[in-house]
Amino acid sequence: MPPQLTPRVQTIQGVRLGISTDPESTWKITIGYPHSTQGGVISSITPTNDTTPSSNSYPLALPSLVHPHIHLDKAYIHNTPAYSDLLPITGSFREALSSTTRAKAQFTKPDLLKRGEWLLAESVAAGVTAMRAFVEVDHTVQHTCLEAGLALKEKWKDICEIQLVCFAQDPIFSTEFGDENRRLVEEAIRAYGPGQVGVLGTTPYVETSTEAAKKNIEWAVELAMEMDRHLDFHLDYNLSPLEEQPEPLVWYVLRILRERGWTSRATKKRVMLGHCTRLSLFKDEDWTRLAKEIHGHDLPISFVGLPTSDIYMAAVPSDSATKTNPRGTLPVPDLIDKYGLDAVLGVNNVGNAFTPWGLADPLSLACLGVGIYQAGTVNDAELLYECVSTRARAAIGLSSASSELDPGVCLKCGYPADITLLYDVDDTGCFGDGESESRSRKTVAEVVWDPPSKAKRAVVYRGRVKMAALSTDCSSGFRFVE
Ligand SMILES: [Zn+2]
Numbered sequence: 001m002p003p004q005l006t007p008r009v010q011t012i013q014g015v016r017l018g019i020s021t022d023p024e025s026t027w028k029i030t031i032g033y034p035h036s037t038q039g040g041v042i043s044s045i046t047p048t049n050d051t052t053p054s055s056n057s058y059p060l061a062l063p064s065l066v067h068p069h070i071h072l073d074k075a076y077i078h079n080t081p082a083y084s085d086l087l088p089i090t091g092s093f094r095e096a097l098s099s100t101t102r103a104k105a106q107f108t109k110p111d112l113l114k115r116g117e118w119l120l121a122e123s124v125a126a127g128v129t130a131m132r133a134f135v136e137v138d139h140t141v142q143h144t145c146l147e148a149g150l151a152l153k154e155k156w157k158d159i160c161e162i163q164l165v166c167f168a169q170d171p172i173f174s175t176e177f178g179d180e181n182r183r184l185v186e187e188a189i190r191a192y193g194p195g196q197v198g199v200l201g202t203t204p205y206v207e208t209s210t211e212a213a214k215k216n217i218e219w220a221v222e223l224a225m226e227m228d229r230h231l232d233f234h235l236d237y238n239l240s241p242l243e244e245q246p247e248p249l250v251w252y253v254l255r256i257l258r259e260r261g262w263t264s265r266a267t268k269k270r271v272m273l274g275h276c277t278r279l280s281l282f283k284d285e286d287w288t289r290l291a292k293e294i295h296g297h298d299l300p301i302s303f304v305g306l307p308t309s310d311i312y313m314a315a316v317p318s319d320s321a322t323k324t325n326p327r328g329t330l331p332v333p334d335l336i337d338k339y340g341l342d343a344v345l346g347v348n349n350v351g352n353a354f355t356p357w358g359l360a361d362p363l364s365l366a367c368l369g370v371g372i373y374q375a376g377t378v379n380d381a382e383l384l385y386e387c388v389s390t391r392a393r394a395a396i397g398l399s400s401a402s403s404e405l406d407p408g409v410c411l412k413c414g415y416p417a418d419i420t421l422l423y424d425v426d427d428t429g430c431f432g433d434g435e436s437e438s439r440s441r442k443t444v445a446e447v448v449w450d451p452p453s454k455a456k457r458a459v460v461y462r463g464r465v466k467m468a469a470l471s472t473d474c475s476s477g478f479r480f481v482e
Helices: 081-086 093-108 110-128 144-155 179-192 210-225 250-260 277-281 286-294 307-312 332-335 362-372 377-388 392-397 444-449 471-476
Strands: 009-015 029-033 041-047 060-063 065-070 128-136 160-170 199-202 230-237 273-276 299-306 344-345 417-423 457-461 464-466 478-480
Touching: 009 041, 009 417, 009 471, 029 286, 060 444, 065 110, 065 273, 065 299, 065 362, 065 392, 081 457, 110 128, 110 144, 128 144, 128 457, 144 160, 144 210, 160 230, 179 199, 179 210, 179 307, 199 210, 210 230, 210 250, 230 250, 250 273, 250 286, 299 332, 307 362, 332 377, 344 362, 344 377, 344 392, 362 377, 362 444, 377 392, 377 444
Parallel strands: 065 128, 128 160, 160 199, 199 230, 230 273, 273 299, 299 344
Antiparallel strands: 009 029, 009 478, 029 041, 060 417, 417 457, 457 464
């Protein structure tokens, strides 16, 4: 069940904004409802003169969190007794592909709805109010995953915006099922409008030949353009040396987009490239060439790094039976800072053979980024927050006209009232006596370095609040619309 929500909020009094240069200042957020049928928009953010001594009680108010890439239908297979015979034995990528195919043969609508709700519940509790959710379409599951995704999208629409991807995880130009898989994907994209299924996604690397992978790319670009959808590729998911043929398929994607005329000027639809672990072998000149090609041809491309999956699965090929070979994942902060590319961070999978570890919490992912990218400065932490929040939202094309590609870690007027509130709730049992002061997080960097538990978070979506785990003390700052 989606969580209970409060009535519409008019003001939130006494919040910090996580400003690293002025962490102690407090603010009042006013939310307006310009269109009666639509949600709340932040109409003003003004300083308050609150001088209450217990300043730790002021929550931190940040832009809400976003999953730019998460698999809704494959979540929590490992937590479901019906699939207990499919738990990993070797932990290899090949095993994950085959055991997930076997699991998919057993998927039923009630099972998909149950596991999907587990994922949505965890995500929303973490502060997620928007997501790009992949649901697979192929000869094994037909349209069952898609139909479950549509049901969940409708059921959870008051607390989370779910953008569905009609996703071909399986080959569509090779193997005996290629033609049928392709037909089912095309049928689905034609049957539902962009408001229901906003994205077409495929996996060129599962095709059995480079020629078929290239056909996959051409077909997907053409169909997405014709049907006016965003496009999302799982691409170059290996660490084969760059000297080896074929070259990374990213170059072919750029070429086809260019030849077919997909530019920022021609369409508002975007293209996302996921995994791309092989690009982590790029030298400076390769990145410079890639950035030049993307910028020079005005291609609306974002990259999504999926480090929890990548460091588990994307290893340098090795003949040895050990698992000590080096790992690779897209260097997301460098893509942004050094090459001016658009890049974000996604959870990808939870509770399945592709990624048996990790949380559905974008903040834990941002925290992991600190270690993986050696990103230890305050600016780094703020960039990592953007990668699971404002940048992620813009990259999946959900930004409204007023907030297009305008990242940042501060709430802004004119934006939808989607807010994560982080409270200083003592969960150690050591700071309730008023004598000693608990360690509250007052800046974005402190939140990324050491994410607070979900019990300390409240979620505002379009002006209404989910407060399940919070005490009534925390609601004192809210004034609701009469
Ligand atoms: Zn994925």
